[in-house]
Amino acid sequence: MKKDKSPGAHSWRTVVPLFLISLLILGCGLIRSGTPTQPSLPQEGTLTVLFLDIGQGDSILVLSPNGHTMLIDGGNSSKDADQVIVPTLKAHGYDRLDFLVATHPDQDHIGGLVAVLQEIPVKYAVFTGQEHTTQTYEAFLEEVSRLKNAGQLTPVKARRGVALDFDPALKVEVLGPGDDVVQTGDTNNASVVIRLTYKAVSFVFTGDAEDDEESWILSQGGDVRAQILKISHHGSKNGTGEAWLKAMSPEVAVISVGADNRYGHPSSQVIERLARRKIKIYRTDQQGTITVTTDGNSYQVSTEK
Numbered sequence: 411m412k413k414d415k416s417p418g419a420h421s422w423r424t425v426v427p428l429f430l431i432s433l434l435i436l437g438c439g440l441i442r443s444g445t446p447t448q449p450s451l452p453q454e455g456t457l458t459v460l461f462l463d464i465g466q467g468d469s470i471l472v473l474s475p476n477g478h479t480m481l482i483d484g485g486n487s488s489k490d491a492d493q494v495i496v497p498t499l500k501a502h503g504y505d506r507l508d509f510l511v512a513t514h515p516d517q518d519h520i521g522g523l524v525a526v527l528q529e530i531p532v533k534y535a536v537f538t539g540q541e542h543t544t545q546t547y548e549a550f551l552e553e554v555s556r557l558k559n560a561g562q563l564t565p566v567k568a569r570r571g572v573a574l575d576f577d578p579a580l581k582v583e584v585l586g587p588g589d590d591v592v593q594t595g596d597t598n599n600a601s602v603v604i605r606l607t608y609k610a611v612s613f614v615f616t617g618d619a620e621d622d623e624e625s626w627i628l629s630q631g632g633d634v635r636a637q638i639l640k641i642s643h644h645g646s647k648n649g650t651g652e653a654w655l656k657a658m659s660p661e662v663a664v665i666s667v668g669a670d671n672r673y674g675h676p677s678s679q680v681i682e683r684l685a686r687r688k689i690k691i692y693r694t695d696q697q698g699t700i701t702v703t704t705d706g707n708s709y710q711v712s713t714e715k
């Protein structure tokens with residue numbers, strides 16, 4: 411395992427955006443992630459974010475300072491759930507998820523989510539509800555609906571302005587999408603984009619957002635800066651534009667991508683753009699699972715390979 415120290419002090423603290431209060435829930439009541447069920451963990455007070463190596467696709471596990479858990483996307487298939495996602499969660503001492511986020515209906519993001527929902531308890535499922543008729547997405551909606559009807563899960567409608575009450579130590583805000591794009595057939599640009607902040611350290615998770623959604627989010631104003639940026643759409647040339655990078659001002663870029671994928675991801679243009687800004691690049695195809703740990707003041711990045 412390799413470890414890198416963060417490049418410097420992270421003194422900037424951000425002005426609290428005003429739109430956080432808006433809380434939209436399809437069910438009822440406030441979103442509360444409840445009392446953690448597991449005993450206190452060795453890493454209490456530490457936020458751990460694992461960018462799991464599931465090949466071409468996304469799956470990110472967030473373990474909060476107070477023992478809450480969130481999964482953002484579920485890889486391609488039940489194999490990713492069975493062999494990577496659930497075992498990694500269990501290896502860290504957890505047997506349930508507080509939040510499960512499906513950024514958008516594409517196979518490489520939701521393929522393993524039904525298996526996750528069937529294998530471990532999940533409290534909240536966060537997704538846009540965009541209409542999309544693939545078998546995988548319909549199976550996901552059906553499973554969410556079944557668990558909701560059984561009183562085991564609450565769906566959360568993901569839109570800009572929603573704040574997820576994940577952990578009192580963290581601020582988790584949905585930056586996108588807006589309502590309008592969800593009505594279109596554009597799945598990538600209706601990705602759920604999340605900014606997560608622990609004291610002075612922020613992450614932005616982008617799904618497969620492309621230039622259109624990046625521009626839209628920037629047009630809405632508010633603080634978007636993040637030291638750690640999950641590069642959107644596996645490094646596709648259709649995203650991670652100059653304006654986006656300027657506004658985010660990241661120090662670390664994580665690209666979740668499969669080796670020798672047929673899409674040519676990540677694009678050399680994006681790699682060059684990041685390199686010009688001296689942003690440190692981590693790639694799951696070359697380094698395996700990438701783990702960022704932080705106490706909210708500084709952060710460390712470690713890689714599996």
Ligand SMILES: [Zn+2]
Pocket residue numbers: 467468516518519618643644
């Ligand atoms: Zn994707």
